[in-house]
Amino acid sequence: MSEAGTEPTRTEAIASSWTTAIVREVDRSTAGFVRLRLEVADRQDHVPGQHYVLRLRAPDGYTAQRSYSIASDPADPLVELMVECLPRGEVSSFLHDVVEVGDELEARGPIGRWFVWGGTTPSICVAGGSGVVPFVSMLRYARRTGTDAGLTVVASAQTRARLPYADELESAGAFIALTRENQPLPDGSERVAAHLYPEEIAALADGVERAYVCGSVGFVSFVGRILGEAGVRSDMVRVEQFGPTS
Amino acid sequence: MGITRGFTGGARRGGDTRLPPGQYDTGAGWPVLSAELTPQVDLDEWTLTVDGLVDRPTTWDWRGIHALPPSSYFGDIHCVTTWSKFDTTFSGVSVDALLQVTGVRLEATHVFATSTTGYTTNLPLSDITDGKAWIVWEFDGKPLTAEHGGPVRLLVPHLYFWKSAKWVTRLELRDHDEQGFWERNGYHDRGDPWLEQRYQGDA
Numbered sequence: 001m002s003e004a005g006t007e008p009t010r011t012e013a014i015a016s017s018w019t020t021a022i023v024r025e026v027d028r029s030t031a032g033f034v035r036l037r038l039e040v041a042d043r044q045d046h047v048p049g050q051h052y053v054l055r056l057r058a059p060d061g062y063t064a065q066r067s068y069s070i071a072s073d074p075a076d077p078l079v080e081l082m083v084e085c086l087p088r089g090e091v092s093s094f095l096h097d098v099v100e101v102g103d104e105l106e107a108r109g110p111i112g113r114w115f116v117w118g119g120t121t122p123s124i125c126v127a128g129g130s131g132v133v134p135f136v137s138m139l140r141y142a143r144r145t146g147t148d149a150g151l152t153v154v155a156s157a158q159t160r161a162r163l164p165y166a167d168e169l170e171s172a173g174a175f176i177a178l179t180r181e182n183q184p185l186p187d188g189s190e191r192v193a194a195h196l197y198p199e200e201i202a203a204l205a206d207g208v209e210r211a212y213v214c215g216s217v218g219f220v221s222f223v224g225r226i227l228g229e230a231g232v233r234s235d236m237v238r239v240e241q242f243g244p245t246s
Numbered sequence: 247m248g249i250t251r252g253f254t255g256g257a258r259r260g261g262d263t264r265l266p267p268g269q270y271d272t273g274a275g276w277p278v279l280s281a282e283l284t285p286q287v288d289l290d291e292w293t294l295t296v297d298g299l300v301d302r303p304t305t306w307d308w309r310g311i312h313a314l315p316p317s318s319y320f321g322d323i324h325c326v327t328t329w330s331k332f333d334t335t336f337s338g339v340s341v342d343a344l345l346q347v348t349g350v351r352l353e354a355t356h357v358f359a360t361s362t363t364g365y366t367t368n369l370p371l372s373d374i375t376d377g378k379a380w381i382v383w384e385f386d387g388k389p390l391t392a393e394h395g396g397p398v399r400l401l402v403p404h405l406y407f408w409k410s411a412k413w414v415t416r417l418e419l420r421d422h423d424e425q426g427f428w429e430r431n432g433y434h435d436r437g438d439p440w441l442e443q444r445y446q447g448d449a
């Protein structure tokens with residue numbers, strides 16, 4: 001399933017039961033985020049873009065479960081997640097503040113067949129903040145399988161420090177747009193702090209057959225608009241939304 | 247399974263018996279989830295068609311659907327991504343009122359709902375009849391916003407909310423079941439939140 005060019009099909013077995021994930025690495029080096037690397041028992045291969053559901057269980061049986069996109073390549077022996085810590089967020093703040101190496105979590109996945117990239121369709125991926133996570137999996141997969149020519153990743157965040165995987169994205173050739181910080185560009189000039197402009201997207205979306213957009217509701221509708229102006233039809237756009245409720 | 251070390255339940259913890267298993271109360275919030283961009287649907291062009299295994303296939307326009315007897319739902323809604331929202335009010339018409347106009351052929355067992363975006367979802371006929379489903383255009387007394395499925399969405403509140411197709415434009419009655427968009431993409435065919443039927447493979 002992790003070969004280039006394979007799109008998932010409906011005949012694949014789907015992760016229908018809960019399993020155990022042992023936390024093997026915990027990294028809090030990006031402020032406000034925790035990167036977890038998990039060893040998942042009876043793991044099934046994922047397609048870049050899919051997610052896991054994590055479930056926490058209190059001593060009295062109370063549970064809380066939330067979805068987290070996979071950041072790792074399917075060939076990675078561990079499953080990597082990147083979780084943004086929301087103040088008072090029930091699950092994210094627990095993962096950020098409490099979880100340690102060796103802890104066991106309940107996990108179910110991989111889930112989702114729509115927001116996935118199998119390596120064949122020339123695509124642009126546009127992320128706002130933590131929305132970049134599924135695209136990190138796509139990029140890692142594309143680089144390993146040599147299919148990265150078909151994948152353009154655009155990541156937007158307020159500041160570079162608030163963009164998880166900023167260095168990795170940059171060295172993989174992703175376009176980064178910061179809205180509250182000027183950025184030096186390779187040609188010695190500067191990109192002035194601003195939201196993505198239509199001309200930037202238009203240049204990057206040239207020739208794509210599909211667009212993936214992941215981020216908050218406001219971000220997704222903004223990007224949908226500028227993609228439309230760049231000639232990307234709405235039926236070419238796949239969306240995943242998470243973030244604050246309106 | 248085992249207890250999660252250090253977890254006692256956070257701010258979302260309610261212990262409310264109104265919550266189906268694995269759900270939390272989202273309070274005043276109403277998260278937006280969709281797989282596609284939000285379409286802008288022009289009310290002058292909007293129509294809803296009920297066809298397939300009915301006696302009189304019928305298409306309503308915006309005025310026509312308002313001529314049917316109004317009906318409201320007051321209660322809770324549940325999303326598969328684990329939030330539930332209590333005490334919502336949606337207004338529009340009951341699906342029963344539409345089926346009264348079209349009639350239902352004896353062979354009909356399922357309904358396939360389609361949206362202007364091409365989104366689809368499948369339901370047993372028994373899940374949209376007898377006061378269980380609505381076609382709605384108002385939320386809490388105001389026009390339903392586009393991001394929440396406006397101008398008009400299907401409402402089937404006793405099932406997970408992906409069954410309540412946003413921007414619905416057609417209900418086709420059929421004599422067999424066929425998976426819709428999320429059902430083909432790994433989600434459950436029926437989606438009863440009280441049985442926690444989230445994904446394909448759940449009982």
Ligand SMILES: Cc1cc2nc3c(=O)[nH]c(=O)nc-3n(C[C@H](O)[C@H](O)[C@H](O)COP(=O)(O)OP(=O)(O)OC[C@H]3O[C@@H](n4cnc5c(N)ncnc54)[C@H](O)[C@@H]3O)c2cc1C
Nearest residue numbers: 066067068069082083084089090091092133242243244245
């Ligand atoms: C398919 C899918 C994939 C996801 N992938 C990821 C991922 O890779 N990384 C990740 O961090 N999260 C991801 N999420 C979101 C995640 O599932 C949780 O919603 C999030 O961690 C908050 O849960 P919580 O229990 O901490 O907060 P809760 O206790 O549920 O509280 C959430 C509250 O915070 C608000 N809120 C939610 N998100 C934000 C935000 N970004 N900024 C400000 N306010 C917010 C909500 O409106 C709500 O009021 C994904 C969600 C889905 C559906």
